[in-house]
Amino acid sequence: MDDLVSIRCVADHFELPVSTLHYWERRGLLTPHRRSGRRYYDADQLYRIALIRLWRVTGQLSLDEIAGALSGVATRTPADxxxxxxxxxxxxxxxxxxxxxxxxxxxxxxxxxxxxxxxxxxxxxxxxxxxxxxxxx
Structure with a gap:
């Protein structure tokens, strides 16, 4: 867990409010690591954030569509x-x-x-x- 990035750094980098990252976590789209109660993201989660942001901004997918698509990416099952x-x-x-x-x-x-x-x-x-x-x- 050495290559973790803080939620503030992630929010600033992707030009997102911290509250958006919290919301995506509540929706089950993200799973940050915790250290002393603070959220940190590894490379896999950073790519996931980039993908969610891309889909929201350019792909115009809803969060429900994104959740379904990401569950298929994570499970690699034909149904998803x-x-x-x-x-x-x-x-x-x-x-x-x-x-x-x-x-x-x-x-x-x-x-x-x-x-x-x-x-x-x-x-x-x-x-x-x-x-x-x-x-x-």
């Missing part, structure tokens, strides 16, 4: 295969990217509308909107 979690998240992200691409194209099209008119009267805007058919009288 972390690849399923990652594959599912990739699908969600790809859907979101498609939505954002559509929104970007739509908003760029709005920039072609004249500045002096109301946006709902803009020909470009109206051309992009499908209206319901009028009901017969």
């Amino acid at each position: 295969d972390w690849r399923e979690t990652v594959t599912a998240r990739i699908a969600v992200i790809e859907d979101r990217l498609a939505q954002l691409d559509t929104a970007r194209r739509y908003l760029r099209g709005l920039l072609d509308c004249p500045r002096d008119g109301a946006l709902d009267r803009c020909e470009g805007f109206r051309a992009q909107v499908t209206l319901p058919a009028a009901e017969p009288r």
Whole structure:
């Protein structure tokens, strides 16, 4: 246990509040070593923290998804295969990217509308909107 890093050093390095590390521990995501009641992390736990932070920030995984993925990493059992979690998240992200691409194209099209008119009267805007058919009288 000589190569342990204090919780304060870990929090500062990963730009996390100490309370986040405490919370992740309560959730069962981390298992720090204890010395005189203080938390310290070994290299395996530091890599785990880096992975959790990466997944939270860039992968947009929930803590429940992370817990499931990490249990698969720890146990290496087929039932807890972390690849399923990652594959599912990739699908969600790809859907979101498609939505954002559509929104970007739509908003760029709005920039072609004249500045002096109301946006709902803009020909470009109206051309992009499908209206319901009028009901017969």
